Amino acid sequence: xxxxxxxxxxxxxxxxxxxxxxxxxxxxxxxxxxxxxxxxxxxxxxxxxxxxxxxxxxxxxxxxxxxxxxxxxxxxxxxxxxxxxxxxxxxxxxxxxxxxxxxxxxxxxxxxxxxxxxxxxxxxxxxxxxxxxxxxxxxxxxxxxxxxxxxxxxxxxxxxxxxxxxxxxxxxxxxxxxxxxxxxxxxxxxxxxxxxxxxxxxxxxxxxxxxxxxxxxxxxxxxxxxxxxxxxxxxxxxxxxxxxxxxxx
Amino acid sequence: xxxxxxxxxxxxxxxxxxxxxxxxxxxxxxxxxxxxxxxxxxxxxxxxxxxxxxxxxxxxxxxxxxxxxxxxxxxxxxxxxxxxxxxxxxxxxxxxxxxxxxxxxxxxxxxxxxxxxxxxxxxxxxxxxxxxxxxxxxxxxxxxxxxxxxxxxxxxxxxxxxxxxxxxxxxxxxxxxxxxxxxxxxxxxxxxxxxxxxxxxxxxxxxxxxxxxxxxxxxxxxxxxxxxxxxxxxxxxxxxxxxxxxxxxxxxxxxxxxxxxxxxxxxxxxxxxxxxxxxxxxxxxxxxxxxxxxxxxxxxxxxxxxxxxxxxxxxxxxxxxxxxxxxxxxxxxxxxxxxxxxxxxxxxxxxxxxxxxxxxxxxxxxxxxxxxxxxxxxxxxxxxxxxxxxxxxxxxxxxxxxxxxxxxxxxxxxxx
Ligand SMILES: Nc1ncnc2c1ncn2[C@@H]1O[C@H](COP(=O)(O)OP(=O)(O)OP(=O)(O)O)[C@@H](O)[C@H]1O
Ligand SMILES: [Mg+2]
Numbered sequence: 001x002x003x004x005x006x007x008x009x010x011x012x013x014x015x016x017x018x019x020x021x022x023x024x025x026x027x028x029x030x031x032x033x034x035x036x037x038x039x040x041x042x043x044x045x046x047x048x049x050x051x052x053x054x055x056x057x058x059x060x061x062x063x064x065x066x067x068x069x070x071x072x073x074x075x076x077x078x079x080x081x082x083x084x085x086x087x088x089x090x091x092x093x094x095x096x097x098x099x100x101x102x103x104x105x106x107x108x109x110x111x112x113x114x115x116x117x118x119x120x121x122x123x124x125x126x127x128x129x130x131x132x133x134x135x136x137x138x139x140x141x142x143x144x145x146x147x148x149x150x151x152x153x154x155x156x157x158x159x160x161x162x163x164x165x166x167x168x169x170x171x172x173x174x175x176x177x178x179x180x181x182x183x184x185x186x187x188x189x190x191x192x193x194x195x196x197x198x199x200x201x202x203x204x205x206x207x208x209x210x211x212x213x214x215x216x217x218x219x220x221x222x223x224x225x226x227x228x229x230x231x232x233x234x235x236x237x238x239x240x241x242x243x244x245x246x247x248x249x
Numbered sequence: 250x251x252x253x254x255x256x257x258x259x260x261x262x263x264x265x266x267x268x269x270x271x272x273x274x275x276x277x278x279x280x281x282x283x284x285x286x287x288x289x290x291x292x293x294x295x296x297x298x299x300x301x302x303x304x305x306x307x308x309x310x311x312x313x314x315x316x317x318x319x320x321x322x323x324x325x326x327x328x329x330x331x332x333x334x335x336x337x338x339x340x341x342x343x344x345x346x347x348x349x350x351x352x353x354x355x356x357x358x359x360x361x362x363x364x365x366x367x368x369x370x371x372x373x374x375x376x377x378x379x380x381x382x383x384x385x386x387x388x389x390x391x392x393x394x395x396x397x398x399x400x401x402x403x404x405x406x407x408x409x410x411x412x413x414x415x416x417x418x419x420x421x422x423x424x425x426x427x428x429x430x431x432x433x434x435x436x437x438x439x440x441x442x443x444x445x446x447x448x449x450x451x452x453x454x455x456x457x458x459x460x461x462x463x464x465x466x467x468x469x470x471x472x473x474x475x476x477x478x479x480x481x482x483x484x485x486x487x488x489x490x491x492x493x494x495x496x497x498x499x500x501x502x503x504x505x506x507x508x509x510x511x512x513x514x515x516x517x518x519x520x521x522x523x524x525x526x527x528x529x530x531x532x533x534x535x536x537x538x539x540x541x542x543x544x545x546x547x548x549x550x551x552x553x554x555x556x557x558x559x560x561x562x563x564x565x566x567x568x569x570x571x572x573x574x575x576x577x578x579x580x581x582x583x584x585x586x587x588x589x590x591x592x593x594x595x596x597x598x599x600x601x602x603x604x605x606x607x608x609x610x611x612x613x614x615x616x617x618x619x620x621x622x623x624x625x626x627x628x629x630x631x632x633x634x635x636x637x638x639x640x641x642x643x644x645x646x647x648x649x650x651x652x653x654x655x656x657x658x659x660x661x662x663x664x665x
Contacts, residue, residue, distance in 0.1 A: 065566055065658045086570050093568020100662065104563040108259035120252050121568045165567075 010077055011038040012172060012205050013062055018071030020057050020228075031057040032068070033228040039207060039221070041172065044199045046216055047209040049225035055209035056177050058225065062207060063096055063175040064088045076172065093121050097166025099176035099195075099208070103158040105150040111137060111161045112146040118169040129168075136164035140194060156187035160194065167198060176208035180215060188215060257580035260553065267549055272589045274545045275642070278538035279593020279634050284600050285534050287624035289527045293520075294625070295613070297487070300517045302386035303395065304452060305379040307349070307481040308490045309497070310516060311337060314507040316478060325434040328354075328476035333506065337480055340500050346489050348385065351378035352477035354468040358431025360443075360461065362419040369415060369429065371461035373468020376401040382483050398423045398447030406466045409443040412451040414458035421445050429463075433473035441471050453519065542589075542638060546582050546645035554578065554653040561653055562661030571654035578650035579643050586642030590635040601626055 020032040031054045039045055039062075047055045060066040061073055064080055072081045080091060092098075097118070105114045115133035120126065137146050140160040150158050159179060166174045176195065180188030192208075192215050199206045216222055224232040261268045300306050312320075316327035329337065334352065341350045353374050360369040380400070401408050409429075411421060421427055423445055430440045443463065451457040469475060484493055494510045501508045514520055554561065561574055569577075601624050610619040 060659050063566070065662070089565065089568050089570045092566060098563075098566045100563070102559070104559065104566075104662070106256075106560060106563070108256065108263060116252075117564075118567050121573070126252065 011074075012041045012043075012076060013037070013039040013207075014074040015058075015061070016072045016074075018061060018068045018073065020054075020061065020066075021069045030228050032061070034071070035228075035230060037223065037230065039205060041205055042199070042203045043205050043207075043221050044196055044219060045205075045207045045221035045223060046219040047207065047223045047225060048211060048213070048216060049231070051211060053225040054228040055211075055225050057228075059175050059177040059207065059209050062173075063098060064092050093118060094169065095172050097169070097171040097174040097204075099159065099162050099166050099174065099179045101178040101181045103150070103155070103162050103182070105158055105161055105165075107150055110147050110149055111142060111153065111164075114150070114161055115165045115168050118165060122169060133164070133168055136168045137161070139167075139198070140164045154187075155183050156190060159183065159187075159191050163191070163194060163198070167202070167204065170202075171204065173205045173207065176206065178209055178211075180210060180212065185214070188212065192219075253577060254580055254584075257577060257584055260557075260577075260581055261584060264553070264556075267552065268585065271545045271549045271585050272592055274541050275586060275589020275638055276592030276596055278542055279590055279638060280596035280600060282531075282535055282538050283593065283597040283627070283630055283634055284624055285531060286630040287597070287601065287627055288622075289531060290625040290627050290630075291623045292527060292613070293524060295620075296517070296520045296523055297513070298386055300520055301483070301487075301513050302382055305351075305374070305382035305481070306513060306516065307351075307382060307483040308487065308513050309482040309484065309494055310511050310513075311341075311480040311482065311497070311501075312478065312509045312511070314509045317509065317511070320478065324478070325474075328434070328474065328478055329480070330476045334477065334480070336504055336506060337501070337508070340497065340504065341480070341482060344493070344496070346485050346493055347482055348485055349378060349381055349481075349483040351375050351382070351481050351483075352465060353479045353481060354465055354472065354474075354477045355479075356431055356463070356468045356471055358429055358471065360415065360419060361428045361430065362421055362425070363428070365419065366428075366430070367415070367418055368459055369461045370456070370459050371409070371429075371463045371468065373463045373465040374401075375403060375465050377403050382481075385483060396447040396449035398445075401446060401462065401464060403464065405444070405446070406464050406470070407442060407444050408446040408464065409467065410447040410449050410462035411445055412457050412460040413448050414451070415461060416445065416448050418458055423448070429461075429467075429471055431471050433471075434476075435473065437473075439471055439473060441467065443467065539641065542586075542641050543645040546585060546642045547648060549585065550578050550582050550646045551649040553581070554649050558653075558656065558661050559663075561656060562658050562663075565658045566662065574654040575647060575650045578646050578653060582642040582646030583639055586639040587635075589642075590638050593634065593638070594631060597626075597631065600624065 015035050015037045018032055018035045019030065022029045022031055035058065047058060049055055061068055064075070067081060072079055074080065075091065075095065080088070083091065106117065109117070112130065112133055115136055116126070116129040119129035119132060134146065137143055140163055142157060142160050142164065145153060145157060150161070153161065174195070179195070180191050183191060195206050195208065196218060198204060220236055222234045223230055301308060313327040313329055320327045338350060341347050351374065353372055355370065355372050357368065357370040359366040396410060398410070401410060419427060425445045427443050427445060428440050429443050430438060433439045449462065451460040465477070484490060490512050494512055498510055564574065604622065604624050609622045611622045612619050
């Protein structure tokens, strides 16, 4: 059954025939070959696939960290492909949260100060930023560690701080490129669970990449990448149950 | 704002040793420039004092127009006679800024010991007024006794001082009598006995075997005239020099007098030369310091950027704009500049008080006695140094910081 266009919710992210090439000496590497993809608001999407398949490249384009060689990227209906650098910074600051593989906390700032950072970049007063950051740190279970510098925290704790930081400015989208690659499997599962929980509580859209199939359990939307193309896509109806997705790359 | 300054400050503590070396380089550079500047200020002040008060040349010297150019060829034409002097004195003394105005007549001729004779040039002055000018000296310079023997006196008209070289040439001892010969203004040869009261060092090497000091009356008697060739004017304050020159010039012109007024620094070639030399030394020191500061700041910031590339990528991902990145590194180097300047102020003060405490002495050129070595504290130099070093640090940092701001975010994030 086809759903009429007007009835479908507007996509949060829309990629249209996106190509990304990298020049390596004389060689031109196609990291993405004509990707078209829509992510709806509130989705919890996993991008997975073998190493070199283009997961990071895709995340970077969606996160406005990079621009495609051709094709367009729309965020909330707006074409953001050719925005000027300052505008892209503003959009990232306001609308997108980032979680990185290597946590990427600022080592000279405490957990609390790290979480306050996106708000302070936006010009929010320190007192308000502090309040909201404390709230987020509470949500990720780090209330007792707010004053600690990242070096004093475990990998799992650091990634929780990073998640709090990604969410503090109430973005519409959180992008997490391999957020669990530096964690042991238990911590990895916990982090995915935490993100899933926040996705459900706040309705924030999450896109995360991984090559760990075990983490796809309980993930609603699965995008399989291979050689810069989307090899398979699957949307599970009841992701909250302990249904196990078994896509084979 | 405070957040970013705090972030910048904490970043400086990440590599303490590197930051410390940069701060040290800036601080030492600051102290070097300011100590040299303070020493230079002392030298300039001493030379100025020496010229104005020590040698009693005053701030302004008034000549008949043309005297400085053609006076040597035809001295009598450019003398100021009694009528001129009456008007000049009236004009000059109407101003409370004028402390002392004293006439001079410079003469030249032959000085003989009875067997041999040699050329001399002499300033004929009023000894009491010369001493009065000496007395106004602010520093040591006016109080240092620059001669051996007795001082000249108004009453001892035929008393004279000889530069040591001149005395040696004629083998004249103190209290000996010599004969000074010169043509009078009307062209006859005249001779007068002079009693040697003192020996002194000529302020210029070239005059060491020629210079003589006589009373004005002696000079006038030898030239057989009642005229003088210049009037030396001492003012209350150096700062009045230029304005008083202009004012007096207008008033003289209004009285129909064709006069020429020179300031002390125009006449003191030695001062000008020393000043030029010190200016060059100062410039060199400054350039060295400038280079060291710029290089070490560029190095520090460049290294920091390399080490923190991934962090720059992270900040950009979180929404930092390019100018935010530049601002962050600019703040870091500004803090380096400030800390360095503070250290520099401290080092300058330590040097200054050390010299105050130890009171070293030295023998400056052209002076044959040891005098205390001093360094002045010049707050304006320090203020300019702080401003300059901080802005230098900012500018130096902006080069690598700009490059950092232009880095591709993805590339920076992938940097390990
Ligand atoms: N900066 C770059 N320069 C050149 N080639 C690049 C660059 N970045 C990515 N590539 C290439 O683009 C392709 C896709 O890379 P990408 O990093 O997106 O893969 P990935 O799926 O994230 O891999 P991994 O699981 O290892 O992280 C790869 O072939 C990679 O070598
Ligand atoms: Mg990747």
